[in-house]
Amino acid sequence: xxxxASKKLKIFNDPVYGFINVPDASIFDIIENPFFQRLxxxxxxxxxxxxxxxxxxxxxxxxxxxxxxxxxxxxxLRFKGHTITSDEAIAVTKTILLHDIGHGxxxxxxENALVEDLSHENITELFMKRMSKQHDLEEAxxxxxxxxxxxxxxxxxxxxLDMDRLDYLNRDSFFTGVxxxxxxxxxxxxxxxxxxxxxxxxxxxIYSIEKFIIARRLMYWQVYLHKTVITxxxxxxxxxxxxxxxxxxxxxxxxxxxLKRFLYNRYNRSDFIKDDSLLEDFALLDDHDVFxxxxxxxxxxxxxxxxxxxxxVNRNLFRIEMQKGPFSExxxxxxxxxxxxxxxxxxxxxxxxxxxxxLTRNNAYDPGTGGILVMTREDELTDIAHASDQLNINxxxxxxxxxxxxxxxxxxxx
Numbered sequence: 583x584x585x586x587a588s589k590k591l592k593i594f595n596d597p598v599y600g601f602i603n604v605p606d607a608s609i610f611d612i613i614e615n616p617f618f619q620r621l622x623x624x625x626x627x628x629x630x631x632x633x634x635x636x637x638x639x640x641x642x643x644x645x646x647x648x649x650x651x652x653x654x655x656x657x658x659l660r661f662k663g664h665t666i667t668s669d670e671a672i673a674v675t676k677t678i679l680l681h682d683i684g685h686g687x688x689x690x691x692x693e694n695a696l697v698e699d700l701s702h703e704n705i706t707e708l709f710m711k712r713m714s715k716q717h718d719l720e721e722a723x724x725x726x727x728x729x730x731x732x733x734x735x736x737x738x739x740x741x742x743l744d745m746d747r748l749d750y751l752n753r754d755s756f757f758t759g760v761x762x763x764x765x766x767x768x769x770x771x772x773x774x775x776x777x778x779x780x781x782x783x784x785x786x787x788i789y790s791i792e793k794f795i796i797a798r799r800l801m802y803w804q805v806y807l808h809k810t811v812i813t814x815x816x817x818x819x820x821x822x823x824x825x826x827x828x829x830x831x832x833x834x835x836x837x838x839x840x841l842k843r844f845l846y847n848r849y850n851r852s853d854f855i856k857d858d859s860l861l862e863d864f865a866l867l868d869d870h871d872v873f874x875x876x877x878x879x880x881x882x883x884x885x886x887x888x889x890x891x892x893x894x895v896n897r898n899l900f901r902i903e904m905q906k907g908p909f910s911e912x913x914x915x916x917x918x919x920x921x922x923x924x925x926x927x928x929x930x931x932x933x934x935x936x937x938x939x940x941l942t943r944n945n946a947y948d949p950g951t952g953g954i955l956v957m958t959r960e961d962e963l964t965d966i967a968h969a970s971d972q973l974n975i976n977x978x979x980x981x982x983x984x985x986x987x988x989x990x991x992x993x994x995x996x
Contacts, residue, residue: 594646598749598756602650606672609649609679612717616865617683617709621645623868627754628691629814630805632897634758637805641682641689647749652678654771655738655745664776666735673721674735678745680722683709686864687872691815695822696844697864700851708854708861737781742947742954743774743791751797754805762800766790775957782955782963791954791966795947802944812942813902813988814894820935821876821890828884836878840866886935889925900938900988909987914939916995917987924992938988945981 590610594602604610612618621641630637656671666674684705686692693702710723724730725739738745748767755763773787783791805811829835829845837845840863854860879891893899903909918930918937927933947954947967954966 596643596647596650598647598753599650602646605653605675608672608717609675612676612679612713613646615713615717617713618642618645618680620865620868621683621685623870624685624687624689625869626689626750627758627805628688628811629818629894630758630808630811632814632899633808633810634760634805637754637758639753639757641685644750644753645679645682647753648681648745649675649679651745651748651767651771652738654768655774658772658774659734659776662775664734666732669721670732670735674725674738676717676719676722677725677735677739680710680713680719681706681726681739681746687867687869688815688818691818692822692872695819696867697854698848698850700849700854704851705854705861705864709865712858712861733779734776734781741781743770743781743783747798751794751801754801755797758805760801760804762804763797765794765797770794777955777957777961777963780955780963782957783966785956785958785969788956788966788969791956792970795966798947799944807942807944807984809902809904809986810899812986813900816938816940816988817890817894817900818876820938821879821887821894822872824884824887824890824935825875825879828887833884835875835882837875838866838871840864841871841875885925886927886932890935898991900936901991901993902986902988904942904984904986906984908985909939913995914987917989917993920993920995921989924990936990939986941983941985943981943983 587607590604590607592604592610594604596602604613619642624641625631625637626639626641626644627637652675656666656674660666682702684702684707686696686702686705690702694700707723707726710719710726713719714723721730725735728736728740730736737743740746748765748770751763751765752767755761769790770783770787773784773790775782775784825835826845830848835842835845843863844867849860876891877895879887880895882888882891914937918933921927921936922933925936927936955963956966956969957963
């Protein structure tokens with residue numbers, strides 16, 4: 583290895599795993615790319631820090647952690663006799679490193695809020711194709727799109743037992759302080775195996791997988807779908823929606839240059855494909871653009887934008903009610919009527935900014951989308967839901983739904 587390449591084999595000190603090494607100079611070049619560096623300014627958990635103050639870690643942290651776990655997984659699969667070439671190892675490492683590069687400001691909270699009909703996976707693919715001109719990502723893209731002949735490589739990136747989930751459960755648990763999310767990532771990785779073209783778990787690892795599934799269920803209710811997080815994110819969406827409505831009507835709003843482009847114009851997937859400059863501007867967007875603008879909007883003359891933005895800045899969040907069944911239409915109308923009267927709103931569309939109903943779903947394990955298969959000592963494959971003898975994983979494989987209704991705390995429905 584030449585001296586220039588060796589200087590790129592850096593070591594990062596990660597609070598979750600300790601020292602993480604960069605396995606190849608080409609990986610370091612990707613890490614240095616501005617598209618990737620932007621992940622330092624996008625929080626992994628959006629507005630969750632309003633509930634758990636320590637949840638300020640970023641998509642950059644997560645990507646680096648997932649890269650480390652991928653290296654561990656490659657080593658153990660090779661140890662068990664499975665062939666993963668050097669080129670394949672580098673390609674799948676690039677894939678996991680870039681798997682979240684398409685996230686916009688505040689991650690999932692604002693997905694489709696700035697660009698219509700364009701998921702973060704779609705934008706990730708666009709970024710990877712753009713970066714491939716400089717970083718040789720053709721094989722990594724095929725792994726990401728699941729068109730690579732070795733299917734377990736894609737399953738390591740996106741599947742029931744991928745390195746993405748293993749890292750975010752441990753990392754989010756670490757930074758929120760919610761200990762229920764801790765999983766035995768090292769034990770799970772050591773139990774990974776391949777049967778045919780399927781990533782499986784050795785029978786000895788079944789108890790670690792049970793804990794993994796339970797941890798996902800608990801983390802969703804305690805962190806990802808925490809009721810205060812839901813209402814904060816819905817307020818954020820309402821704020822951006824109101825700002826865009828005003829912008830499209832010709833109102834002058836403070837916004838950073840890249841955010842202003844997306845506020846004052848409507849774009850969709852086909853626009854991104856036709857116009858390369860859209861991806862360039864999207865790459866300049868991060869949490870700081872949005873929050874700096876929201877701070878300014880908290881003093882805007884438009885009363886609706888003012889109330890929503892100042893509520894986020896000052897953590898004066900909406901009340902949220904959650905229940906198993908739908909809210910009665912009579913009750914929802916009572917809340918809407920009281921809200922309209924209190925804030926002197928002019929039309930039903932304005933009430934929609936303040937009274938928000940929806941449905942949330944917690945599905946810790948979905949065997950219908952590629953379940954976790956356990957390989958017995960006789961090399962037979964059984965779904966974890968049937969193989970488990972300690973806990974009824976079948977119960978956890980059914981989604982739990984909760985309906986929610988958000989509205990200002992000043993409103994007291996009769």
